[in-house]
Amino acid sequence: MNHLDTIEPSELRSRLQAGEQPNMIDVREDEEVAEGMISGAKHIPLGQLPQHTDELDPEQEWILICRSGYRSERACEYLQQLGFRHVVNMTGGMLQWNSES
Template sequence: MKPILEIEPSELRRRLLAGETIQMIDVREDDEVAQGMISGAKHIPLGQIPGRLDEIPNEGEVIMICRSGGRSMRACHFLQQYGIECTNMTGGMLEWNEEEA
C-alpha cells in the first residue's frame, strides 16, 4: 500500500482562501459536525463510508477530515483498498479551530 498523503490545516486554509476548489469529506459524527464544519465539506460519518462509496470522488484530490486526524486516516486506508486516493488532514478540526482563533 502506498503511504497516505497528508495536509496540515494551515495549508488547506491557505489553498481555500486562494480560491481553490477542493473536495473535502468530513467523517465525524452528526453531533461533532453540528459544532461546525469547513465550508464546502461533505459530511459522511466514518461508519457510513462503506455504504456511500458512490458519493466519494475517485479522481482528483479528496481531503478527509475528522476531529483529530485519526478517523480520517482510517477512512483513507479503507478507501485506498478501492483505488480511491485521498489526503488526510493532520490535526483535524481541533487544529483547524485552534489556528482560526
C-alpha cells in the first residue's frame, strides 16, 4: 500500500489565496456539487473517474475532494494504482471546507 498524501482544507485555502492554481478534482455526485464547489475544481464523479483518467497528467499533482474525505481517499488509491505519483486527499472534505469558511 502506497503512502497517501493529505492536505487540510485550511492549507488548500491558503494555497488558493496565495494565487496557486492546483489541479483539483471533486468526486462528489451532481446533486452534491450543485450545493457548491471549490472554485477551479474539476467535477468528475467517483464512478466516472475511470473514463476520464486519460484527461489527467499522471506527473502532475492532483488534489481530490469529496464530502467527507472517504470517496476522495478511494479515488487517490485508484489513481495511485494507475501510476499517478502526486495524488493528495483533502481531509475532512467539503464538510470541513465549509465549516472553516
